[in-house]
Amino acid sequence: MKQKRRDFLKTTGLLVGTAITASYPAKSLLQKSNGLKMNGKLKLSYKPYTLDLKHVFTIATSSRTTTPVVLTEVEYEGIIGYGEASLPPYLGESHQTVSEFLSKIDLSKYENVFNLENMLNDIDKIAPGNTAAKASVDIALHDLVGKLLNQPWYNIWGFDKEKTPYTSFTIGIDTPDVVRTKVKEAEEYKILKVKLGRETDKEMIETIRSVSDTPITVDVNQGWKDKNFALEMIHWLKERYVLFVEQPMPKTQIDDMAWLTERSPLPTIGDESVQRLEDVIKAHGVFSGINIKLMKCTGMREAHKMILMARALGMKVMLGCMTETSCAISAASHLSPMVDWADLDGALLIKNDVFDGTKVIDGKVTLTDRPGIGVVKT
Numbered sequence: 001m002k003q004k005r006r007d008f009l010k011t012t013g014l015l016v017g018t019a020i021t022a023s024y025p026a027k028s029l030l031q032k033s034n035g036l037k038m039n040g041k042l043k044l045s046y047k048p049y050t051l052d053l054k055h056v057f058t059i060a061t062s063s064r065t066t067t068p069v070v071l072t073e074v075e076y077e078g079i080i081g082y083g084e085a086s087l088p089p090y091l092g093e094s095h096q097t098v099s100e101f102l103s104k105i106d107l108s109k110y111e112n113v114f115n116l117e118n119m120l121n122d123i124d125k126i127a128p129g130n131t132a133a134k135a136s137v138d139i140a141l142h143d144l145v146g147k148l149l150n151q152p153w154y155n156i157w158g159f160d161k162e163k164t165p166y167t168s169f170t171i172g173i174d175t176p177d178v179v180r181t182k183v184k185e186a187e188e189y190k191i192l193k194v195k196l197g198r199e200t201d202k203e204m205i206e207t208i209r210s211v212s213d214t215p216i217t218v219d220v221n222q223g224w225k226d227k228n229f230a231l232e233m234i235h236w237l238k239e240r241y242v243l244f245v246e247q248p249m250p251k252t253q254i255d256d257m258a259w260l261t262e263r264s265p266l267p268t269i270g271d272e273s274v275q276r277l278e279d280v281i282k283a284h285g286v287f288s289g290i291n292i293k294l295m296k297c298t299g300m301r302e303a304h305k306m307i308l309m310a311r312a313l314g315m316k317v318m319l320g321c322m323t324e325t326s327c328a329i330s331a332a333s334h335l336s337p338m339v340d341w342a343d344l345d346g347a348l349l350i351k352n353d354v355f356d357g358t359k360v361i362d363g364k365v366t367l368t369d370r371p372g373i374g375v376v377k378t
């Protein structure tokens with residue numbers, strides 16, 4: 001079996017030049033090029049899993065100690081692509097909704113395994129929402145296709161793997177003593193991220209500044225309701241070496257948000273306001289930039305399109321994540337050479353990762369040379 005797989009990868013490896021030029025080569029082209037019989041069937045499987053968090057995770061609206069995820073696999077001719085849906089409860093998806101959605105997908109009917117556009121468009125139309133469930137299939141298909149081409153996705157997209165950004169590391173809301181300890185433990189990271197939107201906002205920043213000069217990014221998670229207060233806070237934050245402010249105001253207050261962005265001395269980044277490709281254009285003029293997450297936007301394919309659109313509109317791009325295993329983090333990391341800021345610390349916050357893949361080394365997102373999304377099961 002191992003020998004068969006090696007031969008298969010070796011043969012497909014010969015095709016790489018053609019494959020990259022053609023972007024997504026047709027099955028007939030592949031068969032002609034290397035004599036491979038691409039007669040297999042795609043098989044999707046999935047299982048629920050629960051991530052245990054290292055620390056209690058608190059944002060403006062809730063606290064929790066676990067995150068449910070669903071781990072997916074797409075198999076083709078003995079090659080397996082891995083995917084994941086991460087399901088923080090406040091986003092409305094669960095083990096049950098993901099299983100229900102995935103049970104409606106029949107990948108065996110697709111003959112050309114490289115035609116991600118057709119497959120993912122069909123899957124998107126099965127039902128609205130379910131973005132994490134959709135992302136879990138998107139990621140597994142990308143991993144599979146990368147493995148069939150024997151290339152990592154940053155190569156298929158033509159990105160420079162050395163241009164990955166530093167990732168921010170989240171310091172959870174807690175008592176000053178605990179915050180100081182957490183900040184000291186996070187010395188390796190070049191950017192800290194803080195969740196604001198509470199009475200204790202200034203105290204939190206001052207506590208961090210009492211022990212560290214590391215640049216900070218803040219995420220308000222819609223916590224400031226008054227635009228004048230928000231502007232005052234942003235001026236205060238700028239003087240304390242904060243880089244940008246994520247989702248300062250509620251997503252319903254679009255005019256207030258545009259007013260704030262026009263006057264803000266720091267870039268404003270839309271997160272809750274920006275889910276999918278169609279939201280990027282709506283965010284133009286309202287925010288300085290967008291936060292793309294695979295679990296919001298249905299996966300790698302749409303995330304790639306969102307980056308291109310944001311760039312065309314002259315907007316900043318941040319790449320974020322949920323608490324998730326190294327599977328979904330690695331998938332996102334292949335896009336990271338194209339973004340201004342990354343917040344890809346999701347796998348660092350959990351105790352029971354089941355994959356080895358993209359790592360954070362001295363604070364920098366560090367990609368592997370493995371094909372696909374570059375993960376192996378541990």
Ligand SMILES: [Mg+2]
Pocket residue numbers: 219221246247271272291
């Ligand atoms: Mg956010």
